[in-house]
Amino acid sequence: MAQMTTPTAEELAASGLGLAVDGAVARITLSRPRRRNAMTGRTWTMLARIGQTLPEAVRIVVVGGAGPTFSSGIDLDMFRPGDIDGEPTPLSLLADHPDDTAPLERAIAEYQEGFLWLRRADIVSVAAVRGHAIGAGFQLALSCDIRVLSDTARLCMKEPALGLVPDLTGTKPLVELVGVNRAVELCLTARTIDAEEAARLRLAEQVVADSELEPAVDELVAQLLAVPADAARATKELLLQAGRNDLETQARAERAAQLARLVAMAGAAR
Numbered sequence: 001m002a003q004m005t006t007p008t009a010e011e012l013a014a015s016g017l018g019l020a021v022d023g024a025v026a027r028i029t030l031s032r033p034r035r036r037n038a039m040t041g042r043t044w045t046m047l048a049r050i051g052q053t054l055p056e057a058v059r060i061v062v063v064g065g066a067g068p069t070f071s072s073g074i075d076l077d078m079f080r081p082g083d084i085d086g087e088p089t090p091l092s093l094l095a096d097h098p099d100d101t102a103p104l105e106r107a108i109a110e111y112q113e114g115f116l117w118l119r120r121a122d123i124v125s126v127a128a129v130r131g132h133a134i135g136a137g138f139q140l141a142l143s144c145d146i147r148v149l150s151d152t153a154r155l156c157m158k159e160p161a162l163g164l165v166p167d168l169t170g171t172k173p174l175v176e177l178v179g180v181n182r183a184v185e186l187c188l189t190a191r192t193i194d195a196e197e198a199a200r201l202r203l204a205e206q207v208v209a210d211s212e213l214e215p216a217v218d219e220l221v222a223q224l225l226a227v228p229a230d231a232a233r234a235t236k237e238l239l240l241q242a243g244r245n246d247l248e249t250q251a252r253a254e255r256a257a258q259l260a261r262l263v264a265m266a267g268a269a270r
């Protein structure tokens with residue numbers, strides 16, 4: 001992949017995003033409030049670029065939305081032919097290449113990169129969700145390690161109702177969190193769930209009063225920062241592989257990770 005450069009404030013704004021980095025904490029804001037933070041292909045490729053170019057010191061990434069809505073999902077203009085934000089829409093990619101779906105598949109893979117990096121072991125990602133998180137917005141929240149919901153949060157996997165599938169990496173975390181039966185029910189009814197039900201279904205680690213969303217996220221960030229960075233990374237690596245490892249393999253991975261931690265601690269004490 002070509003070397004990426006840190007996006008400028010203008011480039012971020014043109015993609016519907018804001019970014020503030022303060023030491024170990026990066027805050028990404030979906031910032032097209034007049035369209036309820038609808039996202040385009042450029043939003044997602046810019047998210048990927050943010051992930052690629054974050055300073056090494058960043059350990060926590062908070063993803064939130066400007067205004068009362070986390071995100072209304074894909075910008076509905078993306079379903080029209082032509083360009084949006086200076087980039088071809090999926091329909092215009094198909095129109096330009098009627099016998100070749102490869103360019104569209106490449107575009108979707110690039111969009112997915114904007115979501116995948118939020119699972120990286122060297123960061124903890126936190127979604128701060130106020131109001132609606134619809135479709136791609138719900139999938140963005142699902143890409144984060146921890147979801148803190150305002151009691152105004154409303155989650156909906158709308159894609160099937162629009163004749164589509166959720167393809168922005170949201171199906172795996174959804175099934176892992178709620179189980180396949182509930183995931184089928186949520187996706188194939190495309191119903192909207194409120195914050196209280198989201199918490200019951202394990203889709204929220206925390207639900208707080210709307211006025212408490214920012215303070216609750218700040219407190220969580222402080223708690224996360226209090227854990228040493230190397231131990232946090234090694235532990236997240238272990239947790240990420242626990243679901244696919246058998247017990248013996250996971251126990252071996254724990255031993256290896258602990259040896260590395262203890263060797264590092266012994267080295268530091270010398």
Ligand code: ACO
Nearest residue numbers: 034035036038072073074075076132134135136137158159
């Ligand atoms: N794409 C483009 N524009 C949008 C979108 C969107 N996804 N969502 C809202 N807007 C625009 C509206 O057109 C409206 O524009 P206008 O002021 O020029 O008329 C403005 O944002 C405000 O929208 P309202 O509907 O008036 O806002 P409200 O707060 O009442 O409702 C809500 C918010 C629930 C998010 C509603 O706008 C909505 O349902 N939007 C569509 C959601 C959707 O279907 N998303 C696609 C999901 S599938 C996927 O993401 C892959």
